[in-house]
Amino acid sequence: MTTCRWSAHGRAPRPRRHRVTPHHRQTAAPALRARHPARSGPSRTRPDPLQFHYFPGGKDELHLAVARHEADRVIHDQQELSSLTSWAAWYQWRDKVVDRYRAQGTDCPLHAALSQLGTASDAASTVAGELLDQWQQQLAAGIRRMRDGDEIAHALDADREAAALLAGIQGGVLILLTTDRIAHLEAALDLGIAHLRAPGRRDR
Template sequence: MPPTRKGAATRRRIVEGAAREIREAGVFALRLEDVMARTATSKSQLFHYFPGGKDDLLLAVARLEAARVLDDQQPELGALTSPQAWWRWRDKVLARYRAQGVSCPLHVALSQLGTATGAGRAVAAELLAQWQRRLAAGIRHLQRDGENIAAGLDADPDAGLDADREAAALLAGIQGGVLILMTTGSADHLEAALDSGLARLGLAP
């Protein structure tokens, strides 16, 4: 039976409270007692929504943070219909990760979950799949509308670039740049990956 509106709100409050705890103190310092105190919930309430305890809660936090990755790129990510829109999206992605710096709540939650049960892997895979689909849709829009005059982007999908493959390459570059940012604190590689990816699509700034 689906949760009531009040139940759904309580569950979301617990997840958001846990996410804030992780952002402030780190995942290794996360204690269920602290989450309960922050969210004004009882132990019975917490285990009602998260029977597996901390692991179930971490999985919910990972899903929340994965959704935020995409939400933070809107409305640009859902409207990649012109060269200008692509560059606005690029600027938003770069600003998001520069503001985030070396701490990535999603990475922290996923690394703690591990891949023993495949739960963390499934969350990451779904995030990347959704992200890639939206990038590919933007590339196809350019191909259909002829906005791009680069030789590689042709209105005939058999003659031009493979939208799915190009989206995958762009996403791989972004993820590599984010990993380097988390390691070194520098967003230079992320910026280069974004700029190179858009240049390959013939999108001049």
């Protein structure tokens, strides 16, 4: 929690603002910009929000806000997830995922933000769990749409297929983060989609 200072005259405590130091600047910037969009005109003379921002929960709340912001970006950058209704759409989504992580390389903002929370902390587990659940649910919804359109065998379990595909993606991302090699991520996506297509294969 943030600390409070009592005045000499016994006035109510004023919570101190948590200072964003240079060490936190790179990680905190996206979330702070989201809360404080750029303004035009005279307001530009106001203090830089990256220097001081009020977080009642202190540094832990700051890191949690950044982690949630980065987790939201992962799904937002995959807008194709909501329209996986054809094989062309699936391959467009595949290319978007590969392009995103190729550009990112070993510098993962979400990983950095979760590291600030502590990988074993409840907050980190909650943020990561919510992200993976949402990701898997959208993949499963896409598989069901394809199954309803007779593009995928009805015997396939959408939830399990989505879980397996997501596990392959996460494994590929982990290898990319540690080796800067994207081939494993590409293979996981290509083979995962090929597996979905196999029982009722049609031209791309």
